[in-house]
Every structure is written in structure tokens, then in C-alpha cells.
Amino acid sequence: MKRYLETGNFAVAQAAIMAGCRAFAGYPITPATEIAESMSRLLPRVGGYYVQAEDETAAMHMAIGAALGGMKAMTATSGPGFILYADPYGWAIGCEIPLVVLNSQRVGPVSGITGAPGQGEFYLSRYVTQGGNFETIVLAPNTAQEAFQLTIEAFYLSERFRTPVTILADQLITDGWEDISIPETEQEKQAMGLRFAERRVNPGPIFYPPTDEIDIPPVVMGKNTGALCSDWTPTEEGYDIETVEAQHKHAYRLIYKIRNHRDIFSRYETLFLDDNPDIIVVAYGTPSRVVKTAVKQARQLGKKIGMIRPITLWPFPDELFQKKAIYLTVELNYDGQMVREVRRTVPCESAVHFLGKCGELPTVAELQETFDRLLEGKPLERRGWETEAW
Numbered sequence: 001m002k003r004y005l006e007t008g009n010f011a012v013a014q015a016a017i018m019a020g021c022r023a024f025a026g027y028p029i030t031p032a033t034e035i036a037e038s039m040s041r042l043l044p045r046v047g048g049y050y051v052q053a054e055d056e057t058a059a060m061h062m063a064i065g066a067a068l069g070g071m072k073a074m075t076a077t078s079g080p081g082f083i084l085y086a087d088p089y090g091w092a093i094g095c096e097i098p099l100v101v102l103n104s105q106r107v108g109p110v111s112g113i114t115g116a117p118g119q120g121e122f123y124l125s126r127y128v129t130q131g132g133n134f135e136t137i138v139l140a141p142n143t144a145q146e147a148f149q150l151t152i153e154a155f156y157l158s159e160r161f162r163t164p165v166t167i168l169a170d171q172l173i174t175d176g177w178e179d180i181s182i183p184e185t186e187q188e189k190q191a192m193g194l195r196f197a198e199r200r201v202n203p204g205p206i207f208y209p210p211t212d213e214i215d216i217p218p219v220v221m222g223k224n225t226g227a228l229c230s231d232w233t234p235t236e237e238g239y240d241i242e243t244v245e246a247q248h249k250h251a252y253r254l255i256y257k258i259r260n261h262r263d264i265f266s267r268y269e270t271l272f273l274d275d276n277p278d279i280i281v282v283a284y285g286t287p288s289r290v291v292k293t294a295v296k297q298a299r300q301l302g303k304k305i306g307m308i309r310p311i312t313l314w315p316f317p318d319e320l321f322q323k324k325a326i327y328l329t330v331e332l333n334y335d336g337q338m339v340r341e342v343r344r345t346v347p348c349e350s351a352v353h354f355l356g357k358c359g360e361l362p363t364v365a366e367l368q369e370t371f372d373r374l375l376e377g378k379p380l381e382r383r384g385w386e387t388e389a390w
Contacts, residue, residue, distance in 0.1 A: 002182045008144035008174040012102060012167070013038035014182055015151035016074050019196065021100070022048035023066035023073040025059040027081060030114040031171040032104045035076040056081035060088035060101070067097050068229060070220040072155060072199055076102040078171075079121055080111050089164060090129035093136070093254060095229045096208065098158035098199070098218050100151065102167040104174040105285075105332075107359045116359035117171040117286060122337040125168050126314045133251035135258040137265060138166045138314040140284045144178040150311075152194050157265050159197035161258060162218045168313060170332065172286040172361075201225065207238045210249030212256040214264075259315055267311035268320055271295055276323060277306035279374055282342055283330040284310050287361055291330055294367035305371055313338075321345040326374050327352045330367070334358055334388040353380055356388040 004010065013035050016024070024039040026032075040050040049066070053059035059075050066073040077085070082103045092099050107113040108120045125138045137157055141147040147169055154165040183189045189196075200217035204225045209216065219227040219238070228238030233247045271292065273280070283291040288309040298305040308320050321327070324347045329339035331354070339354040346352060355362060355370055366387070373380055380389035 001188050002184055004180045004182065005177055006144070006180050007034060007177055008141075008147045008169065009034035010038060011144045011148035011180050012076070012151045012174070013042060015148045016100070016155070017042050017046060019152045019155035020072045020199070021074045021155065022046065023051075023063065023071045024048070024075065025051040025053050025062035025066070025073070026075050026077065027053050027056050027059050029056075029078045029081045031106060031175045032076040032078050032102065035102065035174070039074075056084040057087060060085045061091075063099055064088055064092050064097055067092075067099050068219065068221045070199060070201065070223065072098070072159075074100040074102070076104070078104050078106050079108050079118070082121055082124065086129050090131070091229075091231050092164045093129060093134045094231055094250075096162035096218060096254075097164070097229075098162055099164040100154045100158055100167065101164055102151070102169060105168065105170045113359055115171065115175075117332055117361075118358060119170060119285060119287070119332040119337070121168065122313065122331075125166050128166070133247075134254040135256075136166060136314050137161065137163065137258060138168050138312070139267070140168045140311055140313050141173055142285050142288045142309070144173060144176065144180050147173055148180060148182070149192065149194065152196070153265070156195040156197045159199060159218075160214050160264070161261070162214070162216060163258070168285070170285050202227065205237045208234050208236055208250060208253065210236065210253055212253065212260045214257055214261055262312075262315060265312055266317060268317055269307075269309040269311065270320070271307040272299060272304075273306045273308070273323065275304065277304040277325055279304070279326045279328055279371060280306045280308060280323065281328045281330060281367075282308045282310075282338065284313060284338065285332070287330050287332055290361050290364060291367065294364045294371070297364060298368065298371055303371060303375065316341045316345070318345040322347065324349050326350065328355060328370065328374065329353070330355050330362060332356070332358060332361070336388070336390065339390070354388070354390040355380065357386070362387070
């Protein structure tokens with residue numbers, strides 16, 4: 001095992017190479033630019049290709065083209081670029097093209113603040129393209145080390161499910177410097193729980209079977225398969241067709257190949273839930289680290305506080321929210337996004353509250369004060385422009 005003091009961007013690039021990524025197309029954008037810079041140095045050493053595109057839309061289309069050519073491919077961006085991925089995301093989802101996409105969230109809307117963390121693309125990572133009738137897989141790390149591991153997992157899942165897999169990070173994870181361990185042997189990879197899947201080629205002629213099956217090789221062009229790739233509703237062989245029956249079959253596959261196999265990729269962390277806590281705090285990404293510290297401190301003070309950290313954000317882990325309690329969702333935004341899914345899933349008798357900050361993390365002291373107000377039955381109060389509280 002080799003140890004580094006490095007950034008999450010470094011960890012993601014190292015993981016991508018280890019997972020077999022041999023093509024990266026991107027456009028520079030803070031806080032993900034260092035991933036592109038690292039890939040531009042690393043890929044030529046392993047026979048791969050780096051392309052700086054004219055913009056983010058072109059970058060993702062190029063990555064899709066590389067994947068259709070039989071290569072494992074990746075792109076990375078931040079919020080202003082992520083929204084430009086909407087059109088090519090549709091191609092990749094609808095044509096079932098394996099691809100890994102990293103989005104390092106920063107403060108928005110629009111360009112916002114380049115060097116401050118945000119969590120504004122929670123829903124955008126689910127509904128990444130137009131038209132609906134699809135499901136997505138989204139993974140959210142909260143450390144540089146976990147970003148390394150989830151990047152490798154994303155490549156594994158993209159191959160098995162024949163779909164783009166999104167890594168939803170934030171600026172503190174990708175830019176922050178942390179202790180990172182990189183395995184060097186097969187034994188070390190296994191000990192870390194890393195999973196790998198090789199690229200295979202679909203021999204045809206059935207490219208889009210109307211089932212929820214996974215582990216079907218993806219369409220690859222130029223391998224004498226007669227493969228087709230179109231953004232229209234396809235027949236099972238990949239030809240364009242405009243019938244409702246074909247659309248029903250295609251949508252069923254895009255949705256249920258993911259929903260019916262969630263046990264393969266569902267990940268989460270829970271803390272102190274066994275004794276039916278009075279408050280359950282929900283957070284993902286970097287805020288979950290502060291929340292975890294605050295919850296542990298609260299337990300030492302005799303408060304019955306628990307925690308849920310979704311790591312797989314989409315499909316949303318409804319099954320984690322079955323206990324009756326007071327729920328508090330902590331996010332790096334003011335509008336409240338994940339809190340709406342928590343409201344949807346918890347038992348109807350449970351109250352749901354929101355604490356939002358933007359550009360900086362909540363402090364442990366702020367969280368303790370919030371816990372106390374909720375335990376005392378007092379309403380939460382927003383503090384001017386500093387925090388939003390429901």
C-alpha cells in the first residue's frame with residue numbers, strides 16, 4: 001500500500017487509471033481541473049488518450065464516442081459544466097453506454113463561487129437529461145480516500161449496468177488534501193474491497209433486450225457487430241422506431257435494470273440507530289463528517305441522536321427512513337434538496353427539519369444548538385443570510 005498526502009482530484013485520477021480508464025475528455029473548470037491535468041499526464045503512459053474539448057457538451061460527447069469505440073472513458077466537471085452534459089447524458093443513458101462522470105459541486109447558481117463547496121446538483125444528478133423514463137446511479141464520497149474507492153466502483157457498475165454512473169462530490173473533497181492509501185497488489189485491492197469489470201463486446205443482434213437483466217455487454221462500434229446507436233426509441237436490434245409498445249419496453253429496461261438490482265450497489269453509513277433515537281440527522285458528502293462528530297459528541301452528552309449518511313444517493317435509499325423520529329437534514333445549500341426526499345420517505349408521524357449553509361460547513365456548536373432546540377420542541381430559526389433553517 002502506498003500512502004500520499006494529496007487531493008481528492010489526485011485520488012480520482014489514480015482510481016480511474018487503475019479501473020482501466022483509457023480515454024478522458026474534459027474542459028477546465030474549478031474545482032475539477034486537476035483531474036483533467038492528472039489524466040493528461042497519466043493516460044499517455046498507459047496507452048490512453050486525453051482530449052481537451054471546446055466545451056463541456058463536446059467533452060462528454062467525445063467521452064461517449066470513446067466508450068462506443070470500446071474504451072473505458074470518463075469526464076469530470078463542476079456545476080456550470082454539469083448542466084451542459086444534459087444532451088449527451090441522454091445519448092449515454094438511452095443507448096446504454098458505460099461511462100463515468102464526476103461532478104465536484106460548488107456554490108451556485110450559475111458560476112457562483114469557484115472555490116467554495118456546494119450541494120446544488122442533488123436533483124440534477126438524478127434527472128440529468130430530458131424526457132424522463134430512466135433511472136440513474138449516483139455515488140457520493142465524503143473523503144478523498146472514499147472518492148478513490150467509489151471511482152473504481154463507478155467503472156465497475158457502469159460496465160455491469162451499461163449506463164453512465166455519476167460521482168457527486170464537492171469542492172472540499174476534490175480540492176482538500178488528505179491521507180490517501182493506494183493499493184499496489186491484487187491482495188491489497190481485494191482487502192480494500194475494490195471491484196473491477198473488464199469491457200466486453202456485444203455480438204448482437206439483440207442490443208436492447210426488454211428485460212431488467214444486467215451483465216449484458218455494451219454496444220461497441222467497429223467490431224463487426226453491426227451495432228447501432230441512436231437517441232430515438234430503439235427496437236431490440238437498435239433500429240429507430242416510433243411505437244408506444246417499443247417505448248414501454250425500452251423505458252422498462254432503463255428503469256428496472258437499476259431498481260431491481262440495488263442490492264449490488266446500495267451503500268450507506270448509519271450511526272446510533274439501534275436504540276430508536278429521538279433525532280436522526282441526515283447528511284451526505286463533506287457535511288456528513290461534521291455531522292458525525294456532532295452526533296458522537298451529543299451521545300457523550302446523553303442525547304439520543306442518530307445519523308444516516310447515504311452514499312448511494314440515487315436510487316434514493318427509501319428503506320433507511322422507516323423509524324419514527326425527528327429528522328434533521330443538513331446540506332450545503334439554502335433551498336433544501338435532499339430534505340424533500342427525506343420528507344417523502346419517513347413515516348407520516350415524523351417531523352422533518354432542514355439546516356442549510358452555503359460555501360462553508362456548519363460547525364459542531366451550531367449543530368449542538370440545533371439538536372437542543374429540536375429536543376426542547378422549539379422551532380428552528382434562520383440566521384439572516386448565514387443559515388437557512390426550517
